[in-house]
Amino acid sequence: MRKGLEVAITQVYPNIEHRECIRHLYSNFKRHFRGDFFTSNLWAAARTYRPSEHDILLKEIFDEREAAITYLNQNHKRIWSRSKFGTISKCDYITNNISKVFNSWIGDLRCQPVLQLLDAIREKFMNLGEYEVLRSSDNRAEVKFKGRQWEVVLNERTCTCRVWQVKGLPCKHAAAFIGSIRDNNWDKHVDQYFTIEKYKEAYALDISPMPGKDEWDREG
Structure with missing residues (x-):
């Protein structure tokens, strides 16, 4: 959701598939629609690989609260369900947790210029997790x-x-x-x-x- 990153990725990779983290999507969604019903159905819709099952789960949400689907269509137009993922990248992650962990691991290094950043990451890998x-x-x-x-x-x-x-x-x-x-x-x-x-x-x-x-x- 970083606007500068979104523009840069679009320019460098104009045909890339832009996905959205379901954890962040749900964090916004639950501010408006709370309850176990919405939680279980929305996460299940994100996890399923089958478009037909995804549509059934969203239909259940629609029948329960039409405004919830309207909200998703208006505010979260990127791809956030495995059922909509393409088959080229071979990655089925629905959250960006791995990038969060990586950012935590490199810490303040991410503020360095790119060459110093890459060299520092190389050294961290060579330290074998500080063992x-x-x-x-x-x-x-x-x-x-x-x-x-x-x-x-x-x-x-x-x-x-x-x-x-x-x-x-x-x-x-x-x-x-x-x-x-x-x-x-x-x-x-x-x-x-x-x-x-x-x-x-x-x-x-x-x-x-x-x-x-x-x-x-x-x-x-």
Whole structure:
């Protein structure tokens, strides 16, 4: 809803699909139309992928309070339902929560000129979420974060948090260690049951279809 950003995006990407965050839409909507009925139907209309279901939900709102639909048509003309999303971008987010989290993460950096901003973001990514990795060998390290610490042993696939041992997938402490050594071969740190080969093997067998009950053989 930032006016300057809207103009800039329109100029740079004239054919872009402009979507609206349902959380902000609802924040405005509920000032005029309150109640569980409007909440559940409006959010359901935003979440559904099917145009027919979207129309049914809006029809229910219309039948309950015609002014609510009039308000939406007049004040929220952008795309806010998955049922109206195009199929090119392959993104079904109906809120901009991820951008809010990102803005919070970069903090005051977003006020910097673009080159300094990008370089600072690069450095933050390289810090691996502020986890401090103290290596004692190629496979062993002490990982610290906010006053706490864990021991990670890569070749044994263990961490003192025990998440790695239980789940079979590297925990966030192990991931910080692996990322710090720029190890691109993540497969060797994952339990064999999470490999692509095992996934394909697990679903390799066919599940035989069955006819309807009216076509079953009956004795006697």
